[in-house]
Amino acid sequence: MNKKRWRNYALWISIISQALLLLQLLGHVTGLYEITDIMQQDIMTIVNVVLGLLATLGIISNPTKPDSGGYNL
Template identity: 70%
Template sequence: MNKKRWRNYALWVSIVSQVLLLLQLLGHLTGLFDLTEVMKNDILAVTDVLLGLLAT
């Protein structure tokens, strides 16, 4: 396997975001945590800002 691939910043951003999405889904499905509507809106706002920064 090409070792340069593992040094790619975009690869690690993708992996981390997919792992976080998986954890969120598993937490919701198992009922380990439940977010209130206010918490969801706050998290969505922070996520939008982070994705905007990553896009630039």
């Protein structure tokens, strides 16, 4: 696999989100924990704040320069 793919933020965000969905499903199926609607709203608020902060700081971006170090595949 191309090493630049591992530097892509979109890849890591998708891997992390899939892992969190799997943990949520396993917790629900096994009965270890349940995420309520209120908890879900709180989690989404935290995620929105973190993503907004990262976008504001320019960490989540899609530069178009060819030598951008892993963004462009």
